[in-house]
Amino acid sequence: MTNLAEDPTASATTNAEGGGGGGALRCPPPAVVLVEPQLGENIGAAARAMANFGLADLRLVAPRDGWPSEKARAAASRADHVVDGARVFATTAEAVADLRFVYATTARTRGLPKVVVGPREAAATLRARAAAGQGTGILFGRERWGLMNEEIALADEIVTFPVEPAFASLNIAQAVLLMSYEWMASGLEAGALPTRGAVPAFDATPAPKAQLVGLMEHLEQALDEAAYFRSEDKRPAMVANLRAILQRAGFTEPEVKVLRGVVAALERRHEKRRRASGNE
Missing domain, CATH: 1.10.8 (Helicase, Ruva Protein; domain 3)
Incomplete structure (x- = not known):
């Protein structure tokens, strides 16, 4: 295992606590684990999506083109804290070794006896687990064929997206974006927007x-x-x-x-x- 950051977990926690979303966002976000990603551009786009929604703990399992990657940095569009904090692991098992609850993203359950949920329910579970002090993570598979059975077996549950069955494959960055969005949304109070704070309630009291x-x-x-x-x-x-x-x-x-x-x-x-x- 090659560790490219001294303390990325602390970086992720600080990012979650220091963001503009207020107290609802204070529990540590899940780790994002990309298994054997092929293109640096996809890694960078995933890092950008993470930064958009307050995630920072990026873990890479045997990236095909090596690491670090200038193509990833360029595609990250200034999400440098995510790219710089990324850690590289030789195997998926090593990447999730310190986590206590993990989701695997896949459109195919392949007969595995695991609970399958949608992204909104998964985000709520991740937040509840994180609030209880449990390290959490989400596995994302290869660009071409996703996760293998033995990798899915490392996860506690499966999360799948409500997409068109005839075209169910998502780009890694798209999948990361969807899960990152649901993570942030699960911690917001009704009507709250991190970039603006709570939206003032409209007083609809009729005039005299x-x-x-x-x-x-x-x-x-x-x-x-x-x-x-x-x-x-x-x-x-x-x-x-x-x-x-x-x-x-x-x-x-x-x-x-x-x-x-x-x-x-x-x-x-x-x-x-x-x-x-x-x-x-």
């Missing part, structure tokens, strides 16, 4: 009826001046329809104020035109 009636009367007055009610005998029905529309919308106080401002702007424009016509 007095304000709504004021809007109705203001609009009706403006429409009178614009000669909207062309037929006096139909005016009551038209007014009733307008009031029903405004009532049904359930406008809030700020929305009523905005609409009053719109009506006032139209009134001023109408007044300017009327003055211009009078001056002529």
Whole structure:
């Protein structure tokens, strides 16, 4: 085994705790284990996907073209902390030796007696295990034929993606991206976005009826001046329809104020035109 980082686990933990997602993201993320990856570009793209969602512990099992890889660094698009912290192992068993719970990603269970779950359920399980102090990881197979039976046997459960059965094969980086996304999403509170924090709740409290009636009367007055009610005998029905529309919308106080401002702007424009016509 060749160790290319002094303490990548500490790096992964620091990254998880220091990210913008807040307290919900504080348990250590799973290790990402790429088994015999062939292309440096795929490794780099996987590292980028990990960094996007707060993962940093990248483990490589016998990469075909060796390590380190400048092609991987270029494809990682500045996810240098993931690339620099990557560790290389001779076998899959060595790569997962320190972990207590591992998922294998595969579209084919091959008759193995293992629980099969989707990525969302897997992410929730990984987070619960990590919160309990258990090291976790996810195995990703080779570009061409995925994981072998003996490698899947090292995993506790299988995770498979809800993809089109006739075209179920995913690129390694795509698979890493999907699992990394589900990992981060599983730790977010409803409506929270790490790059923005919690999304403020919209206050949908309806405006007081007095304000709504004021809007109705203001609009009706403006429409009178614009000669909207062309037929006096139909005016009551038209007014009733307008009031029903405004009532049904359930406008809030700020929305009523905005609409009053719109009506006032139209009134001023109408007044300017009327003055211009009078001056002529």
